[in-house]
Amino acid sequence: MMRQEYWTLMDPCCDYCLHSASNPCVKYVVCRVRGPFCHKSVMCRNRRQQRVKEVLYGPQGVRINVGASSCGLATGAEKVLEAVKDNLRSMGVEAEASAVGCLGLCFMEPFIEIRSEDGPSPIYGHVSPDNVGEIFAKYFEEGSVDGAFAIRRRTGRFKDEDKVPLLDELDVWRKQVKWVSRNCGVINPESIEEYIVSGGYEGLSRALMMKPEEVIEEIRLSGLRGRGGAGFPTWLKWKVCREQPSKEKYIICNADEGDPGAFMNRLLAESDPHRVLEGLIIAGYAIGASHGVIFVRAEKPLMAARLEKAVEDARKWGLLGENILGTGFNFDVRVMRSAGAFVCGEETAMIAAIEGRRAMPRQRPPYPASKGLWDKPTVVNNVETLAHVATIMAHGWQEFAKYGTERSRGTKMFCVTGGVKRTGAFEVPIGTTIRTLVCDIAGGPHEGRKIKAVQIGGPSGGCLPEKLFDLPIDYESLQEAGAIMGSGGLVVIDDSNCMVDVARYFTSFTLAESCGKCVPCRIGTKTLYDRLSAIVEGLGDPDDLRLLEEVGTTMKDAALCALGGTAPNPILSSLRYFKDEYEEHIVGKRCPAKVCSKLVTYDINRELCVKCGLCAKSCPANAIIKTDDGFFAVDQLKCIKCGTCFITCPRDAVEKR
Amino acid sequence: MNGERNSANLIESLQKLQERYGFLPKDALMELSKDGGAPLSRIFGVATFYHQFKLESPGKVLISVCMGTACHLRGNANNYEFLRRFLRIAPGKSVSDDGLFSLEKARCFGCCSLAPVVRVGDKLIGKATPRELQKIISQVRESILREEAVRGAGGDKT
Secondary structure (H helix, E strand, O other): OOOOOOOOOOOOOOOOOOOOOOOOOOHHHHHHHHHOOOOOOOHHHHHHHHHHHHHHHOOOOEEEEEEOOOOHHHHHHHHHHOOOOOOHHHHHOOOEEEEEEEOOOOOOOOOOEEEOOOOOOEEEEOOOOOOOOHHHHHHHHOOEOOOOOEOOOOOOOOOOOOOOOEEEHHHHHHHOOOOOOOOOOOOOOOOOOHHHHHHOOOOHHHHHHHHHHHHHHHHHHHHOOOOOOOOHHHHHHHHHHHOOOOOOOOOEEEEOOOOOOOOOHHHHHOOOHHHHHHHHHHHHHHHHOEEEEEEOOOOOOHHHHHHHHHHHHHHOOOOOOEOOOOOOHHHHHEEEEOOHHHHHHHHHHHHHHHOOOOOOOOOOOOOOOOOOHOOOOOOEHHHHHHHHHHHHHHHHHHHOOOOOOOEEEEEEEEEEEOOOOEEEEEEEOOOEHHHHHHHOOOOOOOOOOOOOEEOOOOOOEEEEEEHHHOOOOOOOHHHHOOOOOOEEEEEEOOOOOOHHHOOHHHHHHHHHHOOOOOOHHHHHHHHHHHHHHHOOOOOOOOOOOHHHHHHHHHHHHHOOOHHHOOOHHHHHHHHHHHHHHHHHHHHOOOOOOOOOOOOOOOOEEEEEOOOHHHHHHHHOOOOOOEEOOOOEEEOOOOOOOHHHHHHOOOOOOOOOO | OOOHHHHHHHHHHHHHHHHHHOOOOHHHHHHHHHHOOHHHHHHHHHHOOOOOOOOOOOOEEEEEEEEEEEHHOOHHHHHHHHHHHOOOOOOOOOOOOOOOOEEEEEEEOOOHOOOOOEEOOEEEEEEHHHHHHHHHHHHHHHHHHHHHHHHHHHHHHO
């Protein structure tokens, strides 16, 4: 057993508090922060309020948050956290250093935030072990927030506060609505206590006081639709499952986030895992399930670890297990790690994987809501959907329904990556335009580049051209334009990218991931890939475009599951909006973006060449020859256009034409 | 959970096996088939279906090149080609000829904002370039060889 090192809000305040996993108290959750309720004691109340402050600002009144989710760790957050601790020690500053999740501002990772009750809470970006000392010297010794990316509030007590923008004034923050991601990058994801202080598990407490039907009604009123892609009304899925006569039912959390370019589920589950778990417990209660499974993608191990920790802690404090909060509701959860297959994201394939079989989808109906895991009624909900459920139950459907459009309520997280200045995960009301998201929040294209299109919805989504950027992002508008909302990944394609290459890339993905069960997908993806490969290699035929369209449409109509049915989307949409680029490849035999290497000629710029000869050495075709004056030149007849010299040259003297 | 449900553990059993051996040796799969009752053909079907499972012994350090969209657009295909040459990996193989490195294409790590991303061992490298990779891999190779030399020397003494 773990030794309890200090008293936390989760513990009883005195002998009056009798809550334990075996003797649950219905007011356990609300009592933690606002209690005690079962007895009157100023001492106990003070003790709780004192602890709340400690949780928020550390026992010493100052707390330094270091963003440490996968993206932060990839940029060296671990070393930053070490450096923060070292510097605090060497400077003699009494403060707590704490790992938190991700603010979604990935472009400035790793970040730190210095929080104190009456301080401006400056946030610093691009922190490295080398500049932590400088930041601390300025903040703690000079009392200045100079060099911060932003501050949360102006206090007038620190120098240079007017030089640093307020976080709420920045485009990247101002246009977002932090509804489901409110805790991300703020609380320590491994502490259930911090989640409780932020209002966590109050949604569950409230739900358990209601009848399951009332919970379903609340979700119906909120207008929440599945955030995994298809946008099916969450309450309807639940209702169908609830009405099944079976005694045994299951709820599955789909954390198999596989769309390249989408990481909002990872971010949510890594930064605020209890919110996802809370949503899962509420969903289990609403449909009448006693078992839940969280199915996590193999490539995202930290997400699985944090969810496992959350499950363990929730069980410890009686929020999972038998007779939860004394309401007679029994529910337990297990976290299962996928072995890696994109198709697992499809619900019937996921069920097959959980049952230990190859993840192959099956024909629907019957839908899982009537016949799912082990042939029992099962609901599969996405991570973000469940996090929304917990938040809606805590704050009421009215708060949620304030945002969004008539047909799609609430907010949605989007990950914007590719050719923009500020990459990251942003939460906006549904119905926000692509332009707001890409140009205002994400800051538009890199210097000297032009945005050509945005690819929404991963391999199942489509490419939308710049001229459609005023389109509101909601399920219906995107579908009409030939894309889908999908899980919410937006990859911005600029003029350095080739649309045909992008289409081929997605098809190579779906080709590899097709499970092979149905003919349209198995043969269709291969045909599409082969024709696209021929086009990018300059072997395309004008008839190919007709073939691509025909095969694509057939797949849409006939494939067994969503993977095959949506796989042609990137091709069909880019054919619709960027036909000229295809024609340029096929007829003109050139790639306008100079991406498709077979359609590019390589040359050596003599002004940049330093005569090192690395290109000649690395050329597999011996096509680079030394000229009489010591320079190097490409023999175009021998060149196989592999691009090796282009990568190898240390001076970027090899140019594409 | 009743008997039927135990088949759920097939994927988890394979994951445990792979954790122990680094890959799925044939003998271990045959053993699993005998113990667990699932036919070897089914086990093989599952083992070959999922990306995570490997049927061949991997190199000491695994290098995964992310092939997600953002990484693709930012040139990770170039990094992959570079690594193949730099590590001297023969066509059709995935392990370098000194047996130190395995190279694989990976699906998105979800760090798209740092694209292109390459993972060397358990370290994620964001905004990877051939030059950067060359440096890091050389360092890793040196440290492995040094460790082996130390272990070898220690072995001689005892």
